[in-house]
Amino acid sequence: DTAVSQTPKYLVTQMGNDKSIKCEQNLGHDTMYWYKQDSKKFLKIMFSYNNKELIINETVPNRFSPKSPDKAHLNLHINSLELGDSAVYFCASSQTGANYGYTFGSGTRLTVV
Amino acid sequence: DQQVKQNSPSLSVQEGRISILNCDYTNSMFDYFLWYKKYPAEGPTFLISISSIKDKNEDGRFTVFLNKSAKHLSLHIVPSQPGDSAVYFCAARQGGGADGLTFGKGTHLIIQP
Numbered sequence: 159d160t161a162v163s164q165t166p167k168y169l170v171t172q173m174g175n176d177k178s179i180k181c182e183q184n185l186g187h188d189t190m191y192w193y194k195q196d197s198k199k200f201l202k203i204m205f206s207y208n209n210k211e212l213i214i215n216e217t218v219p220n221r222f223s224p225k226s227p228d229k230a231h232l233n234l235h236i237n238s239l240e241l242g243d244s245a246v247y248f249c250a251s252s253q254t255g256a257n258y259g260y261t262f263g264s265g266t267r268l269t270v271v
Numbered sequence: 272d273q274q275v276k277q278n279s280p281s282l283s284v285q286e287g288r289i290s291i292l293n294c295d296y297t298n299s300m301f302d303y304f305l306w307y308k309k310y311p312a313e314g315p316t317f318l319i320s321i322s323s324i325k326d327k328n329e330d331g332r333f334t335v336f337l338n339k340s341a342k343h344l345s346l347h348i349v350p351s352q353p354g355d356s357a358v359y360f361c362a363a364r365q366g367g368g369a370d371g372l373t374f375g376k377g378t379h380l381i382i383q384p
Contacts, residue, residue: 162314191371201315201360207283214371248314259305259317260372 164249164263171178171239172271178267179234189213190232191260192224193248201267204264207232208254228246274298275363278374285383290348292378294361297342301363305372306335306346309358318359319346348380356382 164181171177183190192204203222206213212224221237236243249263276295284290290307302323307315320326321335321344328335334347348355358379362372 193371199358199376201374203373206371250314259307259320261317262307262314264310264314 162249162251162261162263164247164266165261166266167238167264168267168269170269170271173239173241175237175239176235176237177268179247179249179268181208181232181234181263183230183249183251183261184196185251185253185261187251187253188229189252189254190226190234191252192232193250194236195246195248195265197245204247205232205234239268241270244268244270273375274371275361275375277359277361277378280379281377281379283381283383284325284351287350288382289381290346290351290355291361292346292348292361292380294344294346295342296344296363296376298363298365298373299342300365301373302308302346302366303364303366304335304337305376306333306363307360307362309360309377315360323358351380351382353382353384356380366374 162183162187167248189208191206193201195201204218207226223235225233243247245264250260274297280358302311305320306318308317317333319333321337326337337344358377360377361375
């Protein structure tokens with residue numbers, strides 16, 4: 159009964175391909191996020207979704223598109239993958255207004271070759 | 272521009288001693304600060320947090336101190352245990368809405384027996 163689960167854990171793909179990473183949370187949180195941890199180990203926010211609305215888009219290339227079919231899911235689609243997209247992607251969730259920590263998934267290591 | 276800075280990439284502490292991890296921030300609009308612990312191949316795990324209206328929060332072996340005038344916070348772990356060996360991320364939030372967290376680069380804490 160993992161709180162935030164994302165699949166796959168590892169993804170190796172060729173440049174130019176299109177791929178998706180799935181995320182699901184069973185905490186009843188109203189907001190979900192995607193974070194990217196690059197080679198320099200920085201964790202940076204990419205998107206957040208609150209009640210099916212995109213709240214933040216931190217200058218991420220439009221090859222990246224979040225899709226939220228419902229409040230419990232936020233999937234990440236990436237088109238025309240580039241070498242620089244290689245990173246670890248973390249999904250997270252939180253409840254608006256609540257003062258406790260955000261809950262993260264275990265990460266998806268994407269390697270573009 | 273890094274709004275949250277952890278200037279020590281790594282820290283080595285003897286088991287049983289106190290570990291002190293430091294974090295500085297530049298954005299005076301941050302109202303909530305969090306510490307996360309991360310093991311390899313896992314997602315960050317929430318550890319402890321503090322609101323900007325407080326200067327100390329304690330939870331078992333973990334205490335976070337906030338000095339707003341200096342824009343500095345620290346995490347104290349006492350006594351340090353081998354299982355505390357991990358990367359520790361300082362994070363900050365602006366507003367209680369659906370904003371994401373701004374993370375520091377992390378400090379790798381190594382507890383030596």
